[in-house]
Amino acid sequence: MKPQLLKVPKGLQQSFSIRRDVVLYFYNRWHYHPEMELVHIEQGSGTQFVGDNIQHFQSGDLLLIGSNLPHYWRCDEKYFQGDSKLYAQATVLHFSAELFGEVFRNLPENKSINELLDKAKYGMKLSGPENHLVKSLLQNLLDQKEGNPVISLLQILETLAQSKDIKLLSNSHYQEEYDQYDTDRINQIYKYSLDNFQRKITIEEIAEVASISPHSFCRYFKSRSRKTYSQFLLELRIGHTCKLLIDGKLSVAQICYESGFNNFANFNKYFKIHTGKSPLQYQKGYRASPVLL
Secondary structure (H helix, E strand, O other): OOOEEOOOOOOOOOOOEEEEEEEOOOOOOOEEOOOEEEEEEEEOOEEEEEOOEEEEEOOOOEEEEOOOOOEEEEEOHHHHOOOOOOOEEEEEEEEOOOOOOHHHHOOHHHHHHHHHHHHHHHOEEEEOOHHHHHHHHHHHHHHOOOOOHHHHHHHHHHHHHOOOEEEEOOOOOOOOOOOOOOHHHHHHHHHHHHHHOOOOOOHHHHHHHHOOOHHHHHHHHHHHHOOOHHHHHHHHHHHHHHHHHHHOOOOHHHHHHHOOOOOHHHHHHHHHHHHOOOHHHHHHHHHHOOOOO
């Protein structure tokens, strides 16, 4: 994809930035920036895109996004209904991977931090007991009025580096440079797909959204997303299935059709291929696992 370059603001006397966003819904455009990003989703749910990875996000998630790795958070539809009592909230930390310098990063004492920052180019979802401490440290950094905040940042990175429960997200690390030529086109494709994936979308239909021919669209989309449009839609549907299974309000049969699958056998087959579990196994496994807030 050709995402939008986002310029991350910093204070006049700060080498990195931290903020808390409390918004109706998160910034829902495919974008990237040279700064690394550590984000704690405090409140919100929806679909996240990190590089070529698509999955459901929810409250309590903690992610580390590498430099120039495109990403996109799209909140669930309920966040767009204008309900003042429903909001999305996240603490977001941006910092440069070059902040500490090559010599400092390569010190033997910093081996684990260096490895963490290197893996982050693929995007990482971090779980496990360290999450509670990291989230507390983020809050402390957000509130910090005295002392050296760079030391606080190092403490956060060291805690993350000790985590044993890290999942790499993207299969590619997207280090190439981007231009802005087709940012709007990509975001139109994403928005239309997210709004309509629960029904059949033909190539002719989505090609019209992109204002190119169907044949050109197939080549265009695969060259930028590194997957076919059919694969992309399948991953959107699987992500939505995961959300509905977690919600637990519908039967598996209802979820099948609510997620855009018209064949129950194919639904089970593709879900197991993507998650390694049947829908019921996924649901039971989630309920057995505590949510780390």
